Amino acid sequence: xxxxxxxxxxxxxxxxxxxxxxxxxxxxxxxxxxxxxxxxxxxxxxxxxxxxxxxxxxxxxxxxxxxxxxxxxxxxxxxxxxxxxxxxxxxxxxxxxxxxxxxxxxxxxxxxxxxxxxxxxxxxxxxxxxxxxxxxxxxxxxxxxxxxxxxxxxxxxxxxxxxxxxxxxxxxxxxxxxxxxxxxxxxxxxxxxxxxxxxxxxxxxxxxxxxxxxxxxxxxxxxxxxxxxxxxxxxxxxxxxxxxxxxxxxxxxxxxxxxxxxxxxxxxxxxxxxxxxxxxxxxxxxxxxxxxxxxxxxxxxxxxxxxxxxxxxxxxxxxxxxxxxxxxxxxxxxxxxxxxxxxxxxxxxxxx
Amino acid sequence: xxxxxxxxxxxxxxxxxxxxxxxxxxxxxxxxxxxxxxxxxxxxxxxxxxxxxxxxxxxxxxxxxxxxxxxxxxxxxxxxxxxxxxxxxxxxxxxxxxxxxxxxxxxxxxxxxxxxxxxxxxxxxxxxxxxxxxxxxxxxxxxxxxxxxxxxxxxxxxxxxxxxxxxxxxxxxxxxxxxxxxxxxxxxxxxxxxxxxxxxxxxxxxxxxxxxxxxxxxxxxxxxxxxxxxxxxxxxxxxxxxxxxxxxxxxxxxxxxxxxxxxxxxx
Numbered sequence: 229x230x231x232x233x234x235x236x237x238x239x240x241x242x243x244x245x246x247x248x249x250x251x252x253x254x255x256x257x258x259x260x261x262x263x264x265x266x267x268x269x270x271x272x273x274x275x276x277x278x279x280x281x282x283x284x285x286x287x288x289x290x291x292x293x294x295x296x297x298x299x300x301x302x303x304x305x306x307x308x309x310x311x312x313x314x315x316x317x318x319x320x321x322x323x324x325x326x327x328x329x330x331x332x333x334x335x336x337x338x339x340x341x342x343x344x345x346x347x348x349x350x351x352x353x354x355x356x357x358x359x360x361x362x363x364x365x366x367x368x369x370x371x372x373x374x375x376x377x378x379x380x381x382x383x384x385x386x387x388x389x390x391x392x393x394x395x396x397x398x399x400x401x402x403x404x405x406x407x408x409x410x411x412x413x414x415x416x417x418x419x420x421x422x423x424x425x426x427x428x429x430x431x432x433x434x435x436x437x438x439x440x441x442x443x444x445x446x447x448x449x450x451x452x453x454x455x456x457x458x459x460x461x462x463x464x465x466x467x468x469x470x471x472x473x474x475x476x477x478x479x480x481x482x483x484x485x486x487x488x489x490x491x492x493x494x495x496x497x498x499x500x501x502x503x504x505x506x507x508x509x510x511x512x513x514x515x516x517x518x519x520x521x522x523x524x525x526x527x528x529x530x531x532x533x534x535x536x537x538x539x540x541x542x543x544x545x546x547x548x549x550x551x552x553x554x555x556x557x558x559x560x561x562x563x564x565x566x567x568x569x570x571x572x573x574x575x576x577x578x579x580x
Numbered sequence: 581x582x583x584x585x586x587x588x589x590x591x592x593x594x595x596x597x598x599x600x601x602x603x604x605x606x607x608x609x610x611x612x613x614x615x616x617x618x619x620x621x622x623x624x625x626x627x628x629x630x631x632x633x634x635x636x637x638x639x640x641x642x643x644x645x646x647x648x649x650x651x652x653x654x655x656x657x658x659x660x661x662x663x664x665x666x667x668x669x670x671x672x673x674x675x676x677x678x679x680x681x682x683x684x685x686x687x688x689x690x691x692x693x694x695x696x697x698x699x700x701x702x703x704x705x706x707x708x709x710x711x712x713x714x715x716x717x718x719x720x721x722x723x724x725x726x727x728x729x730x731x732x733x734x735x736x737x738x739x740x741x742x743x744x745x746x747x748x749x750x751x752x753x754x755x756x757x758x759x760x761x762x763x764x765x766x767x768x769x770x771x772x773x774x775x776x777x778x779x780x781x782x783x784x785x786x787x788x789x790x791x792x793x794x795x796x797x798x799x800x801x802x803x804x805x806x807x808x809x810x811x812x813x814x815x816x817x818x819x820x821x822x823x824x825x826x827x828x829x830x831x832x833x834x835x836x837x838x839x840x841x842x843x844x845x846x847x
Contacts, residue, residue, distance in 0.1 A: 241719050241722045241723070241726075242715070242719055245715075245718060245719070245722075418710075419708040419709070419710075421710075422707050422708050422709060422710030422714070423704065423707045423708050423710075425710075426702055426707040426710065426714055426718060427697060427700045427702045427707060427714075427717075427718075428702070428704050428707045429707070430686070430690055430693055430694050430697065431694070431697055433683060433685055433686050433690070434683050434686075434694045434697075436685065437682075437683035437684050437685050437686070438681050438682065438683055438684075440645070440681060441677065441681035441682065441683070442683075442694070443645075443664070443665035443666050443669070444643050444645070444665050444666075444669050444674075444675055445669060445674075445694055445695055445697065445757060445758075445761065446666050446669035446670045446695075446697055446698035446761060447666055447694070447697050447698070448664075448666045449665075449666065455704065459704065501685060
């Protein structure tokens with residue numbers, strides 16, 4: 229349990245359940261949200277574009293956290309689920325000219341159904357074999373988009389989209405997109421907190437920790453595993469739809485296996501089984517990716533004898549090395565480290 | 581249960597859980613052979629026998645984890661043979677496990693709340709929005725859970741992670757989770773295994789409390805004979821998958837077939 233400062237006691241069950249228990253916690257959250265709200269006025273357009281990408285990735289990674297971190301079902305197809313959401317939103321928006329308030333949730337639903345099908349395989353297989361099956365989702369998605377008639381999903385040409393519109397507002401600039409993403413991300417993260425601290429989340433964790441005991445405690449294990457995939461894929465679909473409206477061009481290459489692996493890396497770095505960990509991992513890995521991709525060309529320019537190829541290859545090695553480092557040094561992720569730090573700070577100068 | 585039922589002699593009430601001519605095989609091994617057994621609504625039934633006698637298999641069949649090749653299981657008059665485990669659990673068959681089958685990544689409180697799962701109604705969309713209704717339901721079930729925490733005296737560890745607890749306390753959380761299901765029969769698989777004397781005494785007291793306060797019939801699989809003789813109203817003895825004797829503890833202690841199974845045939 230998260231440690232509280234001394235002298236903080238709950239006198240009602242509602243207090244005991246509250247996520248934020250002390251005034252400093254409320255103040256920090258308020259300040260953080262204020263900072264996020266003012267961000268477009270504080271940073272350069274380049275950084276704002278990165279922030280947009282972080283917000284949309286955060287939704288996808290929180291979804292993966294639910295499937296993987298909470299329900300314990302390995303999923304290497306999150307990027308494909310995201311792609312399904314993006315394509316569904318894209319097709320609904322370009323072919324039927326539906327407003328984005330409809331296409332985004334429908335994109336989520338489409339992805340959820342796609343994820344549910346693969347969730348059903350989680351009923352029979354676990355771990356490594358399940359990972360392989362979800363990789364299949366990735367290839368099926370790729371294959372389907374490229375081989376279905378071009379008039380359906382655009383084939384290898386992709387789909388170009390119009391910006392999202394809500395009333396008179398057109399989300400075509402980075403700043404307007406930022407606020408759209410911030411609101412969506414906040415909503416999805418709040419929803420994740422709601423689910424994970426109630427009946428749904430407990431069933432997921434129970435199935436993760438011991439599916440035999442979960443079944444004998446009255447939890448339908450099969451249904452719960454499939455639901456974990458459904459919910460996780462729904463998040464991916466929402467993220468995919470938003471991403472489509474941001475880039476305004478969808479192609480199958482944007483949703484490849486490498487992205488799925490990256491999402492997994494974000495979970496590992498942030499910490500499994502923690503929503504805040506998923507957000508933290510997304511932030512750190514995305515930031516690291518950006519640093520690396522901007523240092524790469526710079527390095528190639530400054531030290532020409534290294535050669536561009538070597539620089540770009542070594543950047544990927546560096547990123548991979550970061551994840552390997554976390555798996556070895558802190559497999560429980562940064563949230564675990566943070567909790568230890570918090571506990572020792574509260575106890576200081578005593579050891580326990 | 582009515583007062584009249586509790587004052588009559590134990591073992592005379594109608595059966596809540598029963599097996600009829602049940603046979604369970606794994607390949608060439610017969611784990612249970614033509615077993616018939618009744619658990620009555622007002623008793624603590626102990627199931628004993630040497631290792632590999634089929635005691636745990638019996639519980640696993642009752643829970644729906646194994647499906648017998650022949651014979652049938654009944655729970656309060658309804659056939660449960662072949663039903664999935666969660667449906668049997670939802671009907672009111674709870675169990676505790678040999679060793680620990682506990683959700684290590686959750687707090688004690690959440691573990692016990694999992695036992696309330698099928699009594700709760702919040703759906704996934706409702707929990708996403710976490711509207712007051714979902715919140716109120718959480719609080720309502722929290723009260724039920726707190727009663728069980730009081731009964732089993734685990735107040736001080738309620739917000740500890742179960743993975744960090746010692747063996748004896750984990751077993752207590754396991755029992756608490758089973759009680760939270762508000763079961764109509766409780767199956768306990770070797771609850772005393774691996775415990776020290778004090779822990780055994782505590783647990784024995786809890787089993788008696790459960791019976792006194794909650795009137796839940798208990799099926800107790802146990803190796804510790806002093807526990808069995810003190811707690812059980814009736815004892816069923818298994819050996820090599822067959823039920824070889826059934827009766828009161830006193831009868832069992834004198835039964836030649838039982839002595840035979842435990843000590844070997846006298847020449």
